Amino acid sequence: MALTENTERKVGPADRRAPGRWARLLPAPGPQRILAAATLVNTFGSGLFVTSSALYFTRVVGLPTAQVAIGLTTGGIVGLVAGLAGGRVADRWGAKRTQIGVMVLGSFFMTCYLFVHTFWPFIAVACLTAAVHSANPSSRDPLVRQFGGERPAAYRAYLQAMTNLAIALGAVVAGLAIQADTREAYVSLLVGRTLAFVGCALVLTRLPGPVRSGTRATDKPGWVALRNRSFLVATVINGAMQVHYAVPTFALPLWIVDHTDAPRWTVSAILLLNTVMVASLQVMAGRSVTSTEAAGKRMLWAGCALCTGLVLMAAASGPTAWVSVLILVAATAVYTAGELWHAAASMEYSFGLADAEAQGQYSGVFRLGAGAGDALAPTVMGVMVLGWGRPGWLVLAGLLLLVGAASRPAVAFAGRRFPG
Structure with a gap:
């Protein structure tokens, strides 16, 4: 795809910049x-x-x-x-x-x-x-x-x-x-x-x-993104993983207040920890994800970390207040690592499997899958996690682990079985 003269420099956020304190924070x-x-x-x-x-x-x-x-x-x-x-x-x-x-x-x-x-x-x-x-x-x-x-x-x-x-x-x-x-x-x-x-x-x-x-893909009839089977598989997998984003904002605050002895300020503390980790580590987490193969591996890592984090969150119900706080902090740190790996893999899938000439269309389809996951998340959390209690946390943890493990082989199979 042709670029203007100003955009032909192949630079990224981590590339060489002018010296100074802000160089680490600003893109080129x-x-x-x-x-x-x-x-x-x-x-x-x-x-x-x-x-x-x-x-x-x-x-x-x-x-x-x-x-x-x-x-x-x-x-x-x-x-x-x-x-x-x-x-x-x-x-x-x-x-x-x-x-x-x-x-x-x-x-x-x-x-x-x-x-x-x-x-x-x-x-x-x-x-x-x-x-x-x-x-x-x-x-x-x-x-x-x-x-x-x-x-x-x-x-x-x-x-x-x-x-x-x-x-x-x-x-x-x-x-x-x-x-x-x-x-x-x-x-x-x-x-x-x-x-x-x-x-x-x-x-x-x-x-x-x-x-x-776009001039090539957009001239083709219909939605080219819907004919890319490996992209559609990645979209479905990402949408299934997407439900975990309701954990820190919906399920965990209610779990802390209603099912643990941790003080209420723990809700703000873990949200702050989650936000700071994501803001400071997201670029680092995605730096080595340069192919769909690497994205598949990060999805597996994400599934493992999210599973571990949710199991720890379930364990926070029962112990004394300060033990619960320590468990919740550890659980949030591990969970956020999974969130970072999932985000890195998701970004690579949405670009690496897309046709550059129809990126908007591909992004719309990919985000449709993510949006469906977001829409289902409150119901899943309300019924499974808050309704079933500890068993619900464990079931959800297992499902996220399975989705993460299935990502790489499923996307690769779709690419081989339905090329182009």
Whole structure:
């Protein structure tokens, strides 16, 4: 795929940079740094909103918790389709143009929340904002492919680490507003999210371009990604592994509070540990994942680590408070190692098995699988883990181990059995 003169330098986040303290934190000057800055601005706004959205809808808008849950779930289902459309549009009309359009729509739809006072308008706006949320990554991945040098998966790992850091910073700022617990404070966070969309769009205009859309794969009839059997197998496997992301944000906090003697502040402590590890180690975890074969091995490692972490989490129920805290810290550290390896493998699959001329379409399909896993995760956690207790943790641990172990042979078999 042809690149502009500025993007022909095959550089990545870990390549040689100008000397200085910031050299270790910033990608090479040029398109990589611009795209990283846009990601930082957008995900900081995301941190503001996701931390406070439930409180805004219940305390400011005045909706019951059940209606908020229904609205967000409905939006998530709609968003699965939007992810496919966003990738397809990016391939045909250019990823830079599409990304800027997605950010502009995001700012408009987010503003609409200021005028929502009843359930049905909330449902409508939730669906629109969820569509933007899903279209964002599938339309951004062609930019990552275009400007990521020889190893776009490694650059995406860098962006993922930055995403976690920015969301954490946004959550800290949101925490100050939540502490104030006033209408004005919650509205200011919503306005901040809107401005983050606008800021991201402005930063994206500095990218060289327009980024060319695909010319070969997109001219083929139908969805070429759906004819790539090894890619589809990897998509299904990744979607099955994806359910574990609900552990630190949904299952484990409730498990700690309701089933262990650990103090409540342990919930914040383990979330902080998870966030810091992901933000600081994601690039390192993906550095050696340079092929789909290596991605398969990391999926196996991920399955082993996730299994071990979940078994330890189950063991935290029963011991004394401080023993439970130590077990939970160890469990979170091991679990996060599995999360890092899974993310590294997922990024390599999504790029290494994709046709470069139709990266948006492939990303939309891949994220459809991930989105399905995310949608099922709360139910799986609620029924299996929180409903069954310790046996549920062990069953889920075993299933994740099996999925991780099956990844490499299943993808390889599909590639041999159904080549091309």
